Amino acid sequence: MEFTSRRITYDTPLPIAEVIARLDKEVNKAGGGPEVTRLLSTAKTRAELESGMDNLVGDRNFVYFAGMAYHNWLNAYHGTADTPQTYAYIFGNPLIAQTMLKYDLNVALHVPLKIVIVERLDGSGTRVAYDDPASVIAVPKASGLGLDPELTKAAEALSQKLETLIQTITRAD
Template identity: 50%
Template structure:
């Protein structure tokens, strides 16, 4: 087999919500909604110890606590990345607005896409950025719309499966619902 390079151009959608709520409150609301205390390494343990589909579903549902998503992290992974901290260190200042990228998800939702296209794993689990307004007047919440970055053809001119598109659109709706829940004043 020869080496091959395939380039597929696609248009992604960046979604930005702005709220007058302070960064610390938005972060606390997000962490509550993604059940941060129960998530973290427990997600990887649940994935590793489950022996059946039913056991996996039960273990993940226990972690999500009735919500769509759970915080994802492991001891050796940066899945909550505070960019402002290292940028301030690098620049020798303290002027970078608080900027934290959260990684969260739900394997039960992820499988609805991965079973149709394993390359969807490039954007699963999803990420969301909290960005403190530089003027101190609130917080921005940013994410790339999952349907625009997951439902991508594997070669130029190819079609995306309807099942993958539908599953990615469902994730997009869940992401928007999450953000609206944390910014509602």
């Protein structure tokens, strides 16, 4: 089965360091990562999961899972030093994810979320890109089947939360 994804990009005049600093704050990078993995692998009850995630997310929607600086290894591989700063971030919220996974476990292909942050070649700003979750999550389970309306609604809610996050980190004040 084939489907089409919708790629969304935001361009901002903000330097990449500012965008990354804002993103780190918004997804609690300092408190996430290994702590999320520990919680998800050791929690025994719904209450424990919810309490743990509430502590990690705070008053925001998402928490940091992992990331990678692509420019470092690309420069090493190619023997260059001119690859624009490029970061991939993986983040999410299992409490949001479960609102979709209960309809289709294939949703796990797309949660947690992933975005790419790339410095403009001339250093004049930053681009943030991601595939719209609703366009890759709310797809038919098989050819000829329609979309599950509840899954679609949950995926669209996730897309809105992600868009709000990206607007927050790219907004030039």
